[in-house]
Every structure is written in C-alpha cells, then in structure tokens.
Amino acid sequence: MTATVTTIRDPRSRGDGLGWVTRAVFGDERVALTVGAAPAGHRVAARYAVVPSLSRPRFLLPLGAPRATAAALLAYNALRPPRVRAVRAALGGLSRVGAAGPAFPTLTVSVPAGSDAGELLLAERLAVDLAAGPLHAGCGVRPLDPNHKPTLALFTGDGRPQGYAKIGWNGATRALVSAEAAALRELAELTGVPDHPVTPRLLTEIEWAGQVVAVVEPLPPRVRGVPVNDPPRIAALLAVARRGRPASPSRPLAGSSFLDRLAAGAARAARADSSGRRAVAAVAALSRRHGGTALEFGHWHGDWVPWNLGRHAGELVAWDWEHSGPDVPLGFDLAHDAFQRALVLRGEPAAAAAGAVDTRLARYGDQFGLGPAQRRAVADAYLVEMWLRTFRLADAGAGWNTALHPALLDVIEKRHSV
Numbered sequence: 001m002t003a004t005v006t007t008i009r010d011p012r013s014r015g016d017g018l019g020w021v022t023r024a025v026f027g028d029e030r031v032a033l034t035v036g037a038a039p040a041g042h043r044v045a046a047r048y049a050v051v052p053s054l055s056r057p058r059f060l061l062p063l064g065a066p067r068a069t070a071a072a073l074l075a076y077n078a079l080r081p082p083r084v085r086a087v088r089a090a091l092g093g094l095s096r097v098g099a100a101g102p103a104f105p106t107l108t109v110s111v112p113a114g115s116d117a118g119e120l121l122l123a124e125r126l127a128v129d130l131a132a133g134p135l136h137a138g139c140g141v142r143p144l145d146p147n148h149k150p151t152l153a154l155f156t157g158d159g160r161p162q163g164y165a166k167i168g169w170n171g172a173t174r175a176l177v178s179a180e181a182a183a184l185r186e187l188a189e190l191t192g193v194p195d196h197p198v199t200p201r202l203l204t205e206i207e208w209a210g211q212v213v214a215v216v217e218p219l220p221p222r223v224r225g226v227p228v229n230d231p232p233r234i235a236a237l238l239a240v241a242r243r244g245r246p247a248s249p250s251r252p253l254a255g256s257s258f259l260d261r262l263a264a265g266a267a268r269a270a271r272a273d274s275s276g277r278r279a280v281a282a283v284a285a286l287s288r289r290h291g292g293t294a295l296e297f298g299h300w301h302g303d304w305v306p307w308n309l310g311r312h313a314g315e316l317v318a319w320d321w322e323h324s325g326p327d328v329p330l331g332f333d334l335a336h337d338a339f340q341r342a343l344v345l346r347g348e349p350a351a352a353a354a355g356a357v358d359t360r361l362a363r364y365g366d367q368f369g370l371g372p373a374q375r376r377a378v379a380d381a382y383l384v385e386m387w388l389r390t391f392r393l394a395d396a397g398a399g400w401n402t403a404l405h406p407a408l409l410d411v412i413e414k415r416h417s418v
Helices: 002-008 017-025 066-074 082-096 122-130 171-187 234-242 257-272 276-290 332-345 350-368 372-398 407-417
Strands: 032-035 042-051 059-062 106-112 136-140 151-155 161-168 202-208 211-216 297-300 309-312 315-318 325-329
Touching: 017 136, 059 066, 066 136, 066 151, 122 136, 122 151, 122 161, 122 202, 122 211, 161 171, 171 202, 171 211, 171 372, 234 297, 234 315, 234 332, 234 350, 257 276, 257 325, 257 372, 276 372, 276 407, 297 332, 325 372, 332 350, 332 372, 350 372, 350 407, 372 407
Parallel strands: none
Antiparallel strands: 032 106, 042 059, 042 106, 059 136, 136 151, 151 161, 161 211, 202 211, 297 325, 309 315
16 A cells, blocks of 8 residues: 555655656646546646656656657767666667557656646647647656756657757756856857857747746767867867957956956855855955966856767867856866866865866966966966855755865865965
C-alpha cells in the first residue's frame, strides 16, 4: 500500500530533483501530474518516461512520438561523457521502435477538459511562439540546486531539434537567463568578425508564470566537444574581447567603470553578509596595488571553459553566454579557463586554481599585450570578480559555492599581503 501512495503522489510535492524540475516546468496548479492515468475531468496533454526510476530520476523522456523520443536521447550525444553516451545510445535505439517507454514509470501531464493547453503548458506556448507545430520536450533531472536551470530540449514529432528553453525560476537563475538573452541579442548583430566563435541565436524570450524563459537555437547537429587538454584559442579570445575592432587604448584600472562595478558589488555584499566587508577591503587593496596599471578593456564570454565549446565544420562554437559582459580587463576569459580547469576538472582547491591563473597568464599573456604588471593586475582583478559572482548567486538564492567561499577571499587577502 505504501508503494502505491508514493507512486501516485504529485511529484511536485517532492523535495528532490524531480520535485523542483516539475515545479519549474509545470508550475500552473491547474495542470495535473500523475504517475499512471489522468484524473477524472482531465485530458492527457503529454506523457514522459521517468528514467531510470522514480527513486533515481535522471531524465524526463517525452513519449508519444518515437522519433522525438529517440532524438531527445541521441541529440548531441557526442558531447556527453562516454558512459552516459553509451546508455543514451542504447535507449535511443529502443526508442526508435517504441520500446523504451514501457521500461520506465510514466508521468502523465493532463489539463482540465475544455481548457487551452497553450495557456497552461510551457511547451505548448513555445510551439506557438516558434511556429514549429506540436513539440515534444525532454528534460534532464538534476539534484536540487538553486543555481541550476531546467532546460527543455524541444523536438518536432519527426525528431528535428527546434531549440533549448532555459527556465529561470528563482532570483539567481532568472538573472542568468535574462543576461544570456541580452548577450545573444547583441552577438546576433556581429557579422564577419574573423575568428569569433559561432554563437547560437536567441529564438525567443518570454515571461511565463513568474519565470523567465529563453529559447536558444539548437547547436549544429555534428558539433563535437573541444578536448579538455586543448591549448587556449588565443585568436578566438581576442575576437570575443574586441568584437572585430582594433585594440583599445590602455587605461588605468583606477577610474575605470570596471573598478567602479567591483566597488559597488562589494558594497552590496557588505550590506547583505558579514563577509562582504572583506570584499570591500579586497577591492580597496586591488585599487591601491594596481590602480595605476594601464589595461585594455573589452568584452568577455564569462564562462569560457571546454564544456561550453565545440567544433563544427572547422569553426569554433561557443554557448552558455549567461555571464557575458562588457568592459572587463583583456585576458579575463583566459584566466577563467585556467581557474575552472583546475577547480572543476582537476578538483584542486581555490589557492591552486589561482596559481593556475598566474601560470596561464605568464605563458600566454604576451599575446594579449600583457606585461608582468598587467598579468598580476588581471589575475588579482579576476579573482575578486569571481568572488563577487559567487556572492551574487548566493544572494539571489543559489547558496554559497563552498569551493569558493570563504576560501577565495582567503586567497585574495593572502595575495594582497605579499
């Protein structure tokens, strides 16, 4: 009897990944979610296989159109780790013949009889906005994390990808989705910039039930990931920073809008959290030490890492522009790549990741016109920027990244004391 009650309970009441994803995707209370049959007075709008199980949900797989089901598993599979790729390939083969769905619990999405599903279901609304006809949406299920964004992979019934809908559901993720949409609108206006990476287009941005949703066009179908040990792509980084324009004249860090933003961000942090006072001191120390250092300023991708890069038809492709912004010191993306490779790929602590930034800038900084003083200024400024990003996400509801807080403040203070 206990198993039966657990099975039929609306998954939106759960506290795990399936709970927060279904609350974000199916936020309207008029939409019924059941495992099994639809309740009386409702009509079925969509069905999903919960893969691999209700106790260990990892993926919501759309049912009802075998080619769309297979595409949800197989699209961009080459970008995934080998073990995940193998499992998805096997399930994708079963899905093509309609055999995958029966192997998993079925989540039924239904709406009141006589209601307009286009007013209640996000996938139905996006089908209208994209003029794509009926759409089938797959969605990954990750552990509850206020910094994660549910993403719907949208496919037509015959398996053609139509876009990826990122859902900003809390303060932190709404800001990130809006920032990426703004960045993609600006990048769409760039044409003919040599060495600039190919960037997916923004297809639409809407507000939906208190959420911000941005739909980004699919990546090229044969895109392949960039090896994690690839050397930095200097020409592409310079193209992102300068956007096809000549190098800008160097300006002192003191008096720059960048330093002003750091100071304002640190002041906000100090008002919100006791650790913010350390950030205020860090910005003041940065100004004292490097205020007279002349730097070139430009744009940055903001999350330039191997898992956000790919290759297609001989060109570099870059996605996930949600941290992009203007008027930062040239070399920030180079620093970020080194920092994240150390922190995420190698599992090193913040101090070692900061050392990786110094090593990377020492090796490649001259190609950005950075001498020793500029390299140290860029590294120190980047680390302060990273802590302030960590604070912004925490303050918006994402919680602290324990790999960076308070360890990164400790690293920054130690560097300023040397």
